Amino acid sequence: MIAKKDLEHIGWLARIDLSEEDKEKYTPKLNSVLDYFSELDKADTEGVEPTYHVMPMSNVFRDDIPTGSLSQEEALSNAPKNQDGFIKAPRMM
Amino acid sequence: MYENPDGVMIGLEVHVQLNKLKTKVFCGCSTDYHNDPPNSHVCPVCLGLPGSLPVINKKAVEAAIKIGLALNCKVEEHTQFYRKNYYYPDLPKGFQITQYDFPISSGGYITIEGEDGEHRVGITRAHMEEDPGRLVHEGTIDRSKYTLIDYNRSGMALIEIVSDPDMRSPKEARRYLDKLRNIVEYLDIFDGDLEGALRVDANISIMGGQRAEIKNISSHKGAERALLFEIVRQKNVLRRGGVVVQETRHFDEAREITISMRSKEEAHDYRYFPEPDLVPLKISGWAPAIKATLPELPDSRRMRFVEQYGITDDHAKALTSELKVAIFYEDVAKKVDPKLAAVWVCDVLKGELNYRDLTVDSFKKEHMQKIIELLAGKRITEDSAVDIIRTILDKGGSPDQIVKEKGLLKVEGDIVATAAEEAIKENPQAVADFMAGKEKALNSLVGAVMKKTKGRADARTAREMLLEKLSRVSQ
């Protein structure tokens, strides 16, 4: 079960600012889903390997050959804030 | 045995940028961005645009294996990429593609000159990952009103080399960094002269306490300074009865201090999981073939130099501590007296280069060969040789040209003899004084010879010649 404090921590990890109202609203919904997930506990997975990739592929590479880049204009075209060719982010501290 | 009075334990995480590859690690952007404007070497992949996907650069994997082998690591047969999830403005996807379980190599070591002689530093692991972008602050990180991001660096192939906490002083840390840089340079996958090529995070604790992690160290000297500061800081905390807390600190290079970066997120939870967009690597069989092509590494080259060229271990060490210098020396030594070459490359050229903040690239091998030939044939004096080296570095030109222009060729024996005879004839008072036992009078005669030969005579030869002639006069 997720308590409000857990939700605050998860919200922080996920960088989603949660208002008090959000926390009230989300907590029961998240818990009902987690409750549903407890279904997983019933499955016997002793000795079963996890499947990370459904196709058994390996060693997919590219050659070390340049294929071109976007222009600076294209690279910055969607950035809400930029300055002198840099993307402008908020202050660090 | 080194006492380690403060119980210093230092572990280093070194990020080596594979900047000699042509492209980044997961996209086809060129790595040749150092002279270009910001955000001009980016594509949907390294800019983290929605929908883009990474594909592994095969050469980067080969380079990683090279590094693993050079650091005496075990290279794994099965390796895989993971996502390390965290937020930072330089990280365009909100996660870094790196390695976690199944790193490409682990469990190695390198040997450094420690506080008490040869000291082995364990290599925990050397794994592959992508470089984040570059952040630019106006002024300092803690005072800047905004942050500027250049993603040209984003997606450059990095090898993160994590050491065991085996270093016991800032000096050992610096030696470790020098040695590590030296080794990776030998592998021809890395150009240490490029900005951001090698970056260091340092973990340091004293007296068995909690460790501080210092980020943003960009030079070996910086690492030493940051660690020295940190030891003093931690000792002060303890002296005041406090406890050193585990935290991340930022090295402010200008002020040579570390600043706490602590904030409420300090409890890291990276939520690693295998990168779904990349498939695993099965690279058994690669390592032996790569090992066979591995170049000679610094330690073995050093030993070979001592043996093959008969030079001292100190010279061999100095010559091999930088790949370019080692190659330079060896090319010169093949054509001229190797011992003389060692003396002149190590003791003179390197000093003159350092003084001018230049690399050995600024000096032609042929010029060094010529200078040593002239020295070996006693055609120029040692002073003239130094003069030639300095002139080439400061003004350019070739040894032949400089010798000619400055008239540096050593004067032949009979010219010195004639000059000595003339000097004796023209300075009767000095001769008389010398005969009367005033040994200092000889100096003025030597000076006269030098004047007559315009300094090309060797002072010692002139002196000997004068003594011989004066002894005949007195008989």
Next chain:
Amino acid sequence: MATINELRESIHADSSEEIVAEYLERIEKSKLNAFITVSKESAILQAQKIDSQDHEGPLAGIPVAIKDNISTKGIQTTCASKILTGYIPPYDAHVIEKLKAAGAIIIGKTNMDEFAMGSSTETSFYGPTLNPWDTDRVPGGSSGGSAAAVAGGETPLSLGSDTGGSVRCPASFCGVVGLKPTYGAISRYGLISYANSLEQIGPFGSCVRDVATIFDVIAGHDPRDSTSVNREVDYSSALKNDVKGMKIGIPQEYFGEGTDKDVDRSVRDAINTLEGLGATTVDVEMPNTKYALSAYYVIAMSEASSNLARFDGMRYGLRVEDSDWHTTFSQVRAAGFGDEVKRRILLGTYALSAGYHDKYYLKALKIRTLIKQDFERAFANVDVLIAPTMPYPAFKIGEKIDDPISLFLSDVDTVPINLAGVPSISVPCGFSNGLPIGMQVIGKHFDEAAILRTAFAFEENTDFHTKQPEGY
């Protein structure tokens, strides 16, 4: 609903420009809200270009609508989210390059559940898409706009993406054909990830032949997607009206207690039809199906929590007023994502976090192995599996939106297919009170030929796919 062959004739008689203009007009007049962006001018320009050069491509001059989570150069791509509103990609997805090369006209970007998170197209920032069969009902999701656009005659073809049923579910609810290919059959380059290890781009059309035609165009190897598989493709040639000797497996678990009676009856009737055409049937057991939903949602949300971390307002997308970067990032994401997306990111973050990783994420991946094995066992004895696509016909708008579990439950028959990475096609097979019912034909890895052939034979011998909603 015109087929590609019919359109080819019209284009030949008139022009692509006229055809495109007709579709654009229908979109403009429509109340379905199937499109987020209509690329009117560029579509006309493309059509004129095709007309002028006698393009020989298999889709020359034919409009295709694209789900708004597929990157289109120069055309806004939003994932139906506020956070990406205004984002104009500087590059085309692999499938878009393929479509353009085949002469297709990109007519617009279709509505969807925000970031493909949903089964009803109700979570879109741009409002819900309506089901043309009953505008009080959902079109299914998450590719609801793409399915409704085909069913409503606003485009002959469209692309969606299927992470846990997001092509098949709306195909079923809207009475059109939708294909979820084998994982790796179509490059995901340019598909904005929701859950990368599960999803594939998939096409919609009004008949099996059209779906096979566009599938031929967009499938195949792409070196930019490491999970893309290198195989020769020619699926159109698999379309034979012949299922004699074909062995059909009927997974009992897919006809569970939540299945609507009409759905159960229609799918069983369809199986009987195929038997009548010479196929044989056998019941198969897939005992781990009961864990599929939980495992699927844990994996999907875990991957999503990481995939959606890039939306921070720096390089693209919504930006709020700056403070320090921690706060700014958190506020951008709070303002830009809708509730369902936030909840899934939070749950995924939780499922991957220290102390819970093994209990949720790792456990789900182990169950994924068991489910994959269920399919391997079943396919050892049969050529295809047939099951309902959705347990019931389209539900009412708002009916399930406040109860996440009940919404999840509607995906019960589609998610196991994504966990196993096998292909599945949904085709219309009946009606319940005027609402279409879909059945899915599921195949082995890369055996799209078998499911296309089965679906084609069924279609050739029934007329469900020719039915159209009134007024469209």
